[in-house]
Amino acid sequence: MPIRRPEPIAVRRNRRPKPKPETDALGFGRFFTDHMFMMDYEDSRGWHDPRIVPYGPIELDPAAKVLHYGQMTFEGMKAYRSPSGGIRLFRPDMNLKRLSRSNVRLGIPPIDEELVSEAIRRLVLLDRDWLPAAPGTSLYIRPFILAVEPLLGVSPSREYRLIMIMTPVGSYYEKGGDPVSIRIETEYVRAVRGGLGGAKTAGNYAASLKAQEEAASRGFAQVLWLDGVHRKYIEEVGSMNVFFRIGEKVVTPALSGSILDGVTRDSVLRLLNHWGIGTEERRIAIDEVAAACRNGTMAEAFGTGTAAVVSPIGELDWDGERLLVGNPGEAGPLTRRLYDELTGIQTGRAPDPFGWTVALDGSEEPAKPGRD
Structure with a gap:
């Protein structure tokens, strides 16, 4: 069914606002704001009833298809506080376009990106x-x-519900910006070309949980996945795209349909090209990465993603072999520069030559009556 413009967004305010957490207690995804957005879809009506309501439990029929067949998609983006107290979003249009692409892969109707x-x-x-x-x-x-x-x-399904929640967050990793240790997964497979690896959907992440659990039990922060066919080409880290600075060149796995087209990944590539630093998007064999670590040409490695922004990688574990990256105890200079530049643009502390940020100004309009 074609997208129809739903009625205006109704707002019902939370009459019992929750206490705000202390900044040093934030962690990631532990606390949730007072309100959430909801909107429904039926084949006969399209998307309808957009509303902001108090945050709380949702009701699902036990036979809801998402519970049995995993048909769902999601996105993740951030709002930032600028030095002047304003609020900025970072490339939200890219997130909504990716949500639409994920919907196509999962057989979910398109959304009205302007309304969302x-x-x-x-x-x-x-x-x-x-x-x-x-x-x-x-x-x-x-x-x-x-x-x-x-x-x-x-x-x-012939019926869907779009929900949006928000959580104040600190660093994604417990050690903040310190280099993380990554285990290269050699037993399990997360995705293959033609599967769900390029979609942001629950099943794509569920496939990684067992390997992540085993890696964590051995002291590693994340898993680095190899391709599911040859089991030799680098794909992505569980929650991040991955980059390697080998010599003077920065390389990252090419988008092949089995890894996520990350917003931060694209931003890093554009920044590097803007700075005149050579980049390559191509297949990268684990043997090439291991050889570069052994002979000292692996200057830096880092992951990129909305949650962690740019996270330095200090070492890789490949079948028990410890592969050190640059100076394992500290982030490399390019990693630090990328992190500082990206977070500077996101918060308005640095110029935005690409027009990536969206400033939100003005006060919330008076609440309109709405339903639960």
């Missing part, structure tokens, strides 16, 4: 007091779509 963008603006401004101002903090925004039709049968 307006919902983000309204929700962030309504809960703006939840946005922390300390360095390295932000307000993480999580829109997701669930197949809610109560019917057992392996076919696309």
Whole structure:
């Protein structure tokens, strides 16, 4: 069904606002703001009833298709506090376009990106007091779509619900910006070309949990996945795209349909090209990475993603062999420069030559009556 413009967004304010957490207690994804956005879809009506309501539990029929067949998509983006106290979003248009691509892969109807963008603006401004101002903090925004039709049968749902929640966050990793240790996964496979690796959907991440659990039990922060066919080419880290500076060249796995087209990945590539630093998007064999670590030409390695921004990698474990990257105890100079530049642009502390940031200004409009 073609996208129809739904009615205006209704707002019902939370009459019992929650206490805000202390900045040093934030962690990642532990606390949630006072409100959330919801919108429904039915084949006969399209997307309808957009509303902002108090944050709380949602009701699902036990036969809802998402619970049995995993038909869902989600996104992750952030709002940042500028030095003047303003609020900025970072490339939200790219996140919404990726959500639309994920929907296509999962058989979910397209969304009205303009409407969801307006919902983000309204929700962030309504809960703006939840946005922390300390360095390295932000307000993480999580829109997701669930197949809610109560019917057992392996076919696309005819009913969906889009929900958006927000959480104030600090550093994604416990050790903050310190280099992390990564285990190269050689037993399990996460995705193959033609599968769900390029979509932001629950199943794509569920496939990584067992390997992540085993890596964590051995003291590693994340898993680095190899391709599912040859089991030799680098793909991505569990929550990040991955980059290697080998000599004077920065290389990253090419998008092949089995890894996520990261917003931060694209931003890093554009920054590097803007600085005149050579980049390559291509297949990278684990043997090449290991050889570069052994002979000392692996100057830096880092992961990129909305949650962690740019995270230095200090060492890789490949079948028990410890592969050291640059100076394992500290982030490399390019990694630090990228992190400082990206976070500077995101918060308005640095110029934005690309027009990536969207400033949200003005106060929340008076609440309109809405339903639960």
